[in-house]
Amino acid sequence: MKIxxxxxxxxxxxxxxxxxxxxxxxxxxxxxLGYEGVEISLRDHKIIKKExxxxxxxxxxxxx
Numbered sequence: 920m921k922i923x924x925x926x927x928x929x930x931x932x933x934x935x936x937x938x939x940x941x942x943x944x945x946x947x948x949x950x951x952l953g954y955e956g957v958e959i960s961l962r963d964h965k966i967i968k969k970e971x972x973x974x975x976x977x978x979x980x981x982x983x
Contacts, residue, residue, distance in 0.1 A: 926939070926949070926958070927960040942967065942975070943975045
C-alpha cells in the first residue's frame with residue numbers, strides 16, 4: 920500500500936487537505952515526511968505549469 924497526502928493551491932472548506940499554497944513546496948514537504956504519493960486538488964487546472972509539476976513529481980514523489 921502507498922500513502923498519499925492531499926494538497927491544494929488555496930484555502931479549501933473541506934478537511935482532507937494537508938497543505939495549502941505553493942504546489943512544489945508542498946510536494947517537497949510530503950516527500951520529506953515519507954509520503955509516496957500526492958493528490959492535488961485544483962479548481963482550475965490552468966494555474967499549474969504541467970512541465971514544472973511533472974519535474975517536481977518525478978524528482979520527489981511517486982504518484983498513485
